[in-house]
Structures are given as C-alpha cells and as structure tokens.
Amino acid sequence: MKIWEPQNPAVVDELTAMWKDGKSATEIAAVFDGATRNSVIGKIHRLGLGRPRRAARASLANPRVKKPRAIRAPKPRPVAAPRPAPKPAVVIDISHARPWIERSARQCAYLLDDDRACCAAIKPGSSYCAGHHSLIYRPTSSADDLARSLRKYA
Numbered sequence: 001m002k003i004w005e006p007q008n009p010a011v012v013d014e015l016t017a018m019w020k021d022g023k024s025a026t027e028i029a030a031v032f033d034g035a036t037r038n039s040v041i042g043k044i045h046r047l048g049l050g051r052p053r054r055a056a057r058a059s060l061a062n063p064r065v066k067k068p069r070a071i072r073a074p075k076p077r078p079v080a081a082p083r084p085a086p087k088p089a090v091v092i093d094i095s096h097a098r099p100w101i102e103r104s105a106r107q108c109a110y111l112l113d114d115d116r117a118c119c120a121a122i123k124p125g126s127s128y129c130a131g132h133h134s135l136i137y138r139p140t141s142s143a144d145d146l147a148r149s150l151r152k153y154a
C-alpha cells in the first residue's frame with residue numbers, strides 16, 4: 001500500500017490515472033494508506049479533474065430516446081385593475097362652526113371638537129354638509145365588494 005501524500009507528484013499522477021480510468025474515489029482511497037474517500041474527492045476537485053456528464057453516459061447505455069419536453073408558454077398574468085385616482089383633498093369650510101347645542105336640524109352635525117359642530121348647510125338626505133359627508137361616507141367600489149361585506153356578516 002502506498003502512502004497518501006497529496007503533494008507528491010507521483011501520487012498525483014497515479015491518482016489522475018486511476019480517476020481517468022474510471023475508478024471511484026473509494027477505490028482510489030483503498031489504494032493509498034491514510035487516504036479517505038473525501039480526501040481523494042478534495043484532491044480531484046483541486047486538480048480540476050472532471051468526468052463525463054452522467055447524462056451523456058446514460059444516453060449511451062440506454063438507447064431509449066427521451067421525448068423533448070414541450071415548452072409551455074408562460075401563463076398570462078392577470079392584469080390588475082387600475083387604481084382609482086386618489087380623491088383630491090376636500091377643503092371644508094368651518095367658518096359656520098358654533099356650539100353643538102345651538103345647531104339647528106338643517107346644519108351639519110359633524111363635531112369639530114368637544115362641543116363645536118360644523119353647522120354648514122347640510123347635503124340633502126344627510127346630516128352633514130357635502131364636505132363632511134364625503135369625508136364620512138365612502139362609496140363601495142363595486143357590487144362585488146358590497147356582496148363580500150354582506151357575506152362577512154351573514
């Protein structure tokens with residue numbers, strides 16, 4: 001049995017020859033005293049020795065021809081609906097503000113602080129002026145959203 005000296009050119013030559021003959025790393029390690037399979041693999045890697053690819057050997061050993069895989073076209077991605085443009089900031093006039101207790105039924109009920117209400121003219125059908133109504137009530141974006149929110153509470 002020969003001594004494993006990975007730096008020794010004679011060992012390197014013999015290792016290279018055995019590897020090119022098709023011996024496995026385990027078989028090579030068995031020839032050298034002190035060598036392990038992993039040390040042989042490491043040396044082979046550092047020497048840059050390669051083997052023919054397995055696919056090439058497999059095709060020689062197995063004459064069965066594989067069908068080429070069909071190449072699928074990538075699935076089209078769903079196009080996201082364009083986002084609605086952000087609403088412009090609503091400027092609300094609070095110059096009519098007065099204490100809540102002095103507010104009449106036709107004045108905006110939006111509370112500005114602890115005791116003052118907006119008191120601008122209300123939007124028909126609402127308790128708030130047009131500015132505060134748009135601030136409080138947000139329209140549903142679609143019938144699907146409405147149906148989804150109804151199912152949520154059903």
Ligand SMILES: [Zn+2]
Nearest residue numbers: 108118129132
């Ligand atoms: Zn208001």
